[in-house]
Amino acid sequence: MLVPELASAPNWLPIHITIDGTPLKMITKTTDNMLPPAGILFGYERTLHLDTGILERSVLFRAASGNVVRIAFQRFASLHDVHVLCQRVTITAIDGDPQIQVKAFLDGNSLNITADHWRVEQAEVLATDEEIGISAATRQSGYTLGMAARLSSPYPITSSKHGLRPQFETSFTLPFQQAASFDKITAIYTSRDTDGSPLAAARAKARQAMAEGFDQLAERHIAEWDKYWDTADIQIVGDDACQLATRFTTYHVLIAAPRHDKNVSIPAKTLSGFGYKGHVFWDTELFTLPPMTLTQPEIARNLLLYRYHRLPGARHKAAANGYEGAMFPWESTDTGEETTPQWSDVQPDGSRIRIWTGDHEQHISTDIAYAVHQFWRWTGDHAFMAQYGAEIILDTAKFWGSRAEPKGDRYEISQQIGPDEYHENIDNSVFVNRMVVWHLETALQTLEWLQANAPADAARLTAALDLTPTRLDHWRDVIQRMFIPFDSEKQIHVQFPGFFEMEYIPTEKYQPRITSVQAILGHYRTIQTQVIKQADVVMLMALLGKTIGTPDGSNVEQVMQNNWDTYFPRCDHGSSLSPAMHAWVAARMGMTATAYDQFDHAAHIDLMDNKGNVRDGIHAAACGGVWQALVFGFGGLHFDESGEPALAPKLPDHWRSLSFTVNYRGEKRRFTAEHPR
């Protein structure tokens, strides 16, 4: 049994070109005279158009024969029709009359790094010289996939099959100064998209798409991107670098999001890499989902339905652990079962480390409830709340009702992992306990709202989830008597009792580093220090703002400043999720210079490879965090006293303005934040 992971599909991309027998290779060095006569690459350009989602590459290449060609590639995965993948190659004879050979194929040999997930059932020419295709099934889950491709060419095409590679081929002499273009159109369907044969669906789509042609497909694709940017673009005037980085993160949030499927979510590394095996974490609900909720609510709805459809798995996890209700897995995949590995990969010293997050990082259930509530608050999608959302909020509340431990005159929650994962299996994380209170309060309000506005759903859920008056009273009791660790002398929230008894490590002395403090001190020492992996109490302040409260209800603003002063210097930012949350909170609190430092770092995590691991994939949560830091932090978007969305701008000094659009209850609202005059 393999750990579920993203399975890399059969490769739709290959187009191999030779010029006078010299294969085009993009790695040839012009200065390397030691190589046998081969091609020379005079130049290479690659441009990802964030505005249109089109990737362009271009090379100027001299074959061993001396002839020179320019080859330009364009490609896109259609945003208009998710089943359609388009490539265009344009070859121009710059010098001489080269003999060109183009081979365009589909490759069924594509493998993940560690496993071969596909059983290829068919990989062949489907219509002589016109259509090639592949049909394959995943070995473990049994999904089938069909892929069909067509090639348009000004020269005659032949087709053939080479192992798992069905292939088109064309050869011709290209006259001096002339150009030739080839369009490869590939269609892809899986058994999740159609009740019939995925290959048949892909064949029909490929035929239809080729009839429409590359230019028309591109036009529709671009029109769809225009629609996206119309709502999604955030404009920062006065900071070109952060403007670009923000568009880059916004782009990646969108292309990671499922537009057509209610049974998938956004993996921690999106679809761009194998890091975390494509598993879904809280990263989705608290980081990448909010921008979707506020700008693309229909996609946000899909993402929440992914969780809704996995309630059975969550109920199974709760029951297996001896609790009631629904307890979502820390790492979620297709099945809805817990898929967190129990042991780490082998460490340099040969040992493995026990991974406790699947057991004890239980706040995921509340994070999902938070996202459901936020979605409802912004979209006003009452039908969603009544039909799906309330069930998530209530059944996870039921879990917490059974999870809270009565200890003397209060409730406690032991053996938890908060956002600060350096401290495992601790008792009474202030983040967890306070969020559970929020969760139970929200559950009670949700039920009241249902009773008033959707009584049939209220009755259905009351019965199905056994929401007896006794249970609701118990929730009220937990809310009332939950232990919220607080130091009255220092006037701070205590991350968890015992935290300040551990060794103090001044993290600012561990500079410069791109590694985490954990990598420096080692796992077992780190967990015995006050070094915090990422925003924890600060994250709680981001989520709850001033409603975080204090024991006697007074002094909240000072306590929040005290919290910041205490926890910010102890934070390692060992997670890419951390800087954007700090930026958000610092901006809200008016510390705009500090906020900007954190923001600038977060916004460039992938573009600058700030964490040194961009090869594993895009940091989806950081991308979503950047959006929130801008909109909720610097823009200060909030609901004012009348319940209407409003700004409270706190811009960095050098920004002239910050503009964005959010979708509030079906209406587009445009906001521009500026410095007070």
Next chain:
Amino acid sequence: MLVPELASAPNWLPIHITIDGTPLKMITKTTDNMLPPAGILFGYERTLHLDTGILERSVLFRAASGNVVRIAFQRFASLHDVHVLCQRVTITAIDGDPQIQVKAFLDGNSLNITADHWRVEQAEVLATDEEIGISAATRQSGYTLGMAARLSSPYPITSSKHGLRPQFETSFTLPFQQAASFDKITAIYTSRDTDGSPLAAARAKARQAMAEGFDQLAERHIAEWDKYWDTADIQIVGDDACQLATRFTTYHVLIAAPRHDKNVSIPAKTLSGFGYKGHVFWDTELFTLPPMTLTQPEIARNLLLYRYHRLPGARHKAAANGYEGAMFPWESTDTGEETTPQWSDVQPDGSRIRIWTGDHEQHISTDIAYAVHQFWRWTGDHAFMAQYGAEIILDTAKFWGSRAEPKGDRYEISQQIGPDEYHENIDNSVFVNRMVVWHLETALQTLEWLQANAPADAARLTAALDLTPTRLDHWRDVIQRMFIPFDSEKQIHVQFPGFFEMEYIPTEKYQPRITSVQAILGHYRTIQTQVIKQADVVMLMALLGKTIGTPDGSNVEQVMQNNWDTYFPRCDHGSSLSPAMHAWVAARMGMTATAYDQFDHAAHIDLMDNKGNVRDGIHAAACGGVWQALVFGFGGLHFDESGEPALAPKLPDHWRSLSFTVNYRGEKRRFTAEHPR
């Protein structure tokens, strides 16, 4: 006999550190578990402070023992006292109580890539545990150099000698959380700086500098940089990237310029690399010198004196070629003799290519005259003109008087290479012929000015250079009847007769490339096409503006536009000198978008490695060209009708303003260019 080149001095930098026996290496990879237990580099930062000329590096490093240290390095070559070089190392014990060993030495083994220029006479401990030094002489030119270093340390130091490496050493245990700082102060003198022993001078300076201490030395150094930026800084509001790039180029122009020596100039790659062997080209007078003339006139004066002192070499070259007067070498070094190599390095096919620039790129003499005249015009340094400048202008004019060839009713100049070096040994380069006319006109005006304002110098030079009335009449005749190639039908200046009969190559098709078209087509084919290496007619337009003129004196603006439309599409920008000149001219002509494209490219040639060869050194001419594109191009600085400096701004759309300071006749003038309202 070696070709003269920059000789890399004995190395003053080495400071080697070991922690618990593990040597600090900055290339260790944290992920490479296959290495035997060694250090791990957790992070590395390097910052060049353009505002203070201080380089800082910092690392966080774990020794094989497990102890962690932070090591911070600072260094600068004093701008206040050119003989003083300062380094500070600060080591902090972050984890554990490491045993540290520091070795600081001078290294007499430093070699150029291809030659060992130094005969080390002495490399030893000069004062036990207090002072080490090296004395060496260049093998070919016989200059001697003395270098002395001292080390301050909180722990006892011992000194020793290891071959050509005199060395300080100290070992100590660094307690947890404590820091230790070491200052290495090195002084350097050559036989060009002192009549006595360079080593004795260096020893005295090192002793004195160490007594002052690093902090005080840094303070004076920074104060000197402040003075520089006070006049040199160009501010671009609305374009952070170009702002940074401009400061980077401005920084490099300054550190390349001789502040203390009238017998050296700025090499094509400054002092930052071995490219072009440190030789001096027209790059100095027409590219890097103008910013010095307008902001640091005393340095510009040094640069012109370098040429003045090499008039004997220029006279020797003229005589050897059968001409009168002074003919400066295309590549100049210490001696003033022509040092252009006659043959290229071996090409990939085993052949060598004849290099003709030393023979035929004769416009260098006029370029120098242009720089002298520009210096005089801006500084009003009449004493310089009378004593030195006029002699350069007049004796090079004398060369051209003897060089112009009477052919029928006109003068021609055959066998030339203009700025477009792809076309060698051509007849009647419009750049050369037109600039010679400017040169002879300027020479006559200079002599008139001398006669009116410095009659003794006029008499001295008239006698010494044999400036007879007959000779002056001949100059007037050459001015009158010089052949200026012009196509009356197309209304363009013709780069040289025959240019448009050659093969037309559409350079825009040769994209993308980082290589030159010459590298693609090969040398012998390129010279038979209309591909232009770099701004040539466009360069003439940069230098002369509307005074470029037309045969009948009319239609100049249209002709300039025609010239641009003709030559810009044919330009390969095969030289880094080209884009900035195009930016300058395009800006003056109001084509601000095209100007910005060219400017942006020029400004980032080194920061982005746009030419792919930054390893060979900084592109000094591009740096100076960027300054001119900003000040003369976008700013439009010129002399108005009353002879006063004035702006004619043509800013790119997205720039809000452009500000700079120039020194006009001893007065600082601050200019701000903005869009017209």
